[in-house]
Amino acid sequence: MASDEDERLERAILDLLGRRRPDVSICPSEVARSVHPGTDDGWRRLMEPTRAAAQRLSQAGLVEITQAGEPVDPTTARGPIRIRRTR
Numbered sequence: 038m039a040s041d042e043d044e045r046l047e048r049a050i051l052d053l054l055g056r057r058r059p060d061v062s063i064c065p066s067e068v069a070r071s072v073h074p075g076t077d078d079g080w081r082r083l084m085e086p087t088r089a090a091a092q093r094l095s096q097a098g099l100v101e102i103t104q105a106g107e108p109v110d111p112t113t114a115r116g117p118i119r120i121r122r123t124r
Contacts, residue, residue: 045072046083046090050100054122062103062121065091091120098123 049068057063068090069083092111094100102111103119111118 042072042083042086043090043093046087047094050087050091050094050120054100054120059122062119064117064119068120088118091118094120 046068049071050063053063053067053071065084065087066080068087069080072087073080073083088111091100091102095102095111099122100120101108101123102114103109103121104114104116106119109118
């Protein structure tokens with residue numbers, strides 16, 4: 038069962054993507070900052086949970102994880118990623 042934080046992150050991903058053009062991707066840091074706004078660095082602790090939320094949504098077929106504009110396997114992706122709607 039997903040935690041409240043997991044559900045908040047998944048909703049934030051889908052909400053941010055819903056407010057963008059269909060061809061635009063988002064950075065996980067945008068998601069983390071939207072869930073933990075403010076001037077402190079508290080959002081940084083949400084980076085790995087945000088990647089995990091994106092992976093769950095990817096496995097459900099709702100989003101794609103990309104690197105250099107190309108879809109990648111979220112279970113093996115290392116380094117910076119982006120999240121976009123499934124094409």
